[in-house]
Amino acid sequence: MKKFTLEEFLELLKKYNVEEIEGVKIEGDLEIELEGSSVDLSAIAPLYSMLSEFGNFLYHANMALGYLQRLSAALGIPTPFAAQPQLAPAAPAAPEAAPAVEELKLPTELVKAKFEPYKEEYPSKIEEVVLGATKADGGSRDYTITLGGERSLAFYTFDAPQPHLPAIAIDVFDRKPMLAKAVRVHYEDVLDNPAEWARKCVKKFGADLVTLHLISTDPLLDDTPASEAVKVLEDVLQAVKCPIIVGGSGNKEKDPEVLEKAAEVAEGERIMLASATLDMDWERIANAAKKYGHVVLSWTQMDINNQKTLNRYLLKRVGMPRDSIVMDPTTAALGYGLDYAFTNMERIRISGLKGDTDLNFPMSSGTTNAWGAREAWMIDSPIEEDTPWGPRELRGPIWEIITGLTLSLAGVDLFMMMHPVAVAVLKEVFNTLGGNVKESVADPGEWIFMEV
Numbered sequence: 001m002k003k004f005t006l007e008e009f010l011e012l013l014k015k016y017n018v019e020e021i022e023g024v025k026i027e028g029d030l031e032i033e034l035e036g037s038s039v040d041l042s043a044i045a046p047l048y049s050m051l052s053e054f055g056n057f058l059y060h061a062n063m064a065l066g067y068l069q070r071l072s073a074a075l076g077i078p079t080p081f082a083a084q085p086q087l088a089p090a091a092p093a094a095p096e097a098a099p100a101v102e103e104l105k106l107p108t109e110l111v112k113a114k115f116e117p118y119k120e121e122y123p124s125k126i127e128e129v130v131l132g133a134t135k136a137d138g139g140s141r142d143y144t145i146t147l148g149g150e151r152s153l154a155f156y157t158f159d160a161p162q163p164h165l166p167a168i169a170i171d172v173f174d175r176k177p178m179l180a181k182a183v184r185v186h187y188e189d190v191l192d193n194p195a196e197w198a199r200k201c202v203k204k205f206g207a208d209l210v211t212l213h214l215i216s217t218d219p220l221l222d223d224t225p226a227s228e229a230v231k232v233l234e235d236v237l238q239a240v241k242c243p244i245i246v247g248g249s250g251n252k253e254k255d256p257e258v259l260e261k262a263a264e265v266a267e268g269e270r271i272m273l274a275s276a277t278l279d280m281d282w283e284r285i286a287n288a289a290k291k292y293g294h295v296v297l298s299w300t301q302m303d304i305n306n307q308k309t310l311n312r313y314l315l316k317r318v319g320m321p322r323d324s325i326v327m328d329p330t331t332a333a334l335g336y337g338l339d340y341a342f343t344n345m346e347r348i349r350i351s352g353l354k355g356d357t358d359l360n361f362p363m364s365s366g367t368t369n370a371w372g373a374r375e376a377w378m379i380d381s382p383i384e385e386d387t388p389w390g391p392r393e394l395r396g397p398i399w400e401i402i403t404g405l406t407l408s409l410a411g412v413d414l415f416m417m418m419h420p421v422a423v424a425v426l427k428e429v430f431n432t433l434g435g436n437v438k439e440s441v442a443d444p445g446e447w448i449f450m451e452v
Contacts (some may be wrong), residue, residue, distance in 0.1 A: 030383040047147050077105040115332045122160050122353035125151045127361050129295055132243030133270040139319055142241035145208055147413040148362035154411045155304055155433045165434045166408055168423050169209035169245055170201035174232040178237040180377035182396035183418050193297040194232050195239035202240045205420040210237050211245040217258045218249035247274040254279040263288035275299035275328060278310050284320040294319060297364060299328040302344050324363045333370040334402045342410045349411035362413040397421045
């Protein structure tokens with residue numbers, strides 16, 4: 001494209017006696033250099049105003065068409081439109097026939113397409129851990145519980161089948177504990193008899209397992225000797241034929257001795273010892289589990305790195321079999337860190353599925369921690385301006401249910417619980433997600449419009 005200066009442009013206009021241009025749009029690139037120019041700025045002010053107003057070079061011309069064409073030819077710029085002067089008006093063209101309009105056809109069926117969901121395939125799987133031993137295995141349990149075995153995230157059955165649904169254990173104590181009223185009313189008749197308590201949990205409330213807490217061994221409570229405390233374990237083993245979990249009082253000095261004695265008394269029954277932690281003699285507990293053929297619960301405080309460390313100690317230093325470790329990364333209740341617990345557990349599960357052999361073990365949740373939340377057991381809010389909380393008889397079970405359901409989605413395989421209604425709800429949800437419930441157990445109208 002040919003370039004020219006404003007001065008040259010003005011000379012061309014004068015050459016062709018162009019005094020005024022109207023209705024013209026000018027299109028092109030404009031470069032203005034005023035420094036060193038001898039052009040009279042006052043003379044080009046109207047032109048500059050016109051150029052600024054229209055902005056595009058040679059786009060349209062209505063008036064002075066002949067002058068504009070000659071100017072375009074002189075500048076070597078073709079006219080952007082074909083326009084030839086006509087001496088006489090052209091005869092009107094014959095009207096063309098209107099194109100035929102096709103008849104609008106409405107679709108009679110949907111486009112057929114097959115939906116293929118994305119499938120995530122993980123390179124590893126979660127270890128399978130069996131709790132309990134039948135007579136064929138040298139024990140006396142009527143059945144065993146298998147945890148783990150997943151090859152996908154929880155209930156992602158479109159990625160891979162879930163081989164075992166989560167199991168639920170109900171807590172039993174060897175001395176009357178402090179319980180929320182909503183829980184206590186269900187066990188008042190058996191609080192002084194751990195064996196009967198365990199039987200009620202299994203027979204009436206459908207527990208898959210029983211967790212026996214030997215809290216009387218706490219030096220700050222009864223300081224029951226380990227040899228005496230394990231007699232309660234023997235009674236419970238006789239009363240129920242489900243797999244058993246045994247825990248101490250939480251005392252870091254006393255628990256290793258108590259769990260070691262429990263492992264000896266329950267030899268052959270493949271119980272789970274709860275728990276080995278980094279701040280106690282975890283090696284003593286793990287050695288007892290290994291010696292008598294039991295499972296050890298590896299408990300850490302919501303720290304994935306500590307969980308890896310403790311698991312590695314159990315595997316490398318003690319030589320625990322891989323099918324004899326269950327993890328408890330700690331459960332925080334709804335409103336008290338549940339999001340942290342979920343994130344930690346989910347990270348652990350994904351790491352295990354991706355091949356981290358220090359973390360691909362089943363997980364357990366102390367879901368009864370939900371009852372530590374004041375919203376679960378207090379009559380009402382202690383804040384005067386707060387809105388009513390509603391009946392605690394419903395709030396408590398709901399707190400335990402939501403805590404459990406949330407962590408089930410993170411991959412928890414074993415839930416330790418208390419309230420029978422919470423247990424029943426989780427069982428129904430797990431069976432539904434696992435495809436074991438074919439029909440609704442109730443008319444939706446019965447609960448949608450239920451008054452509580």
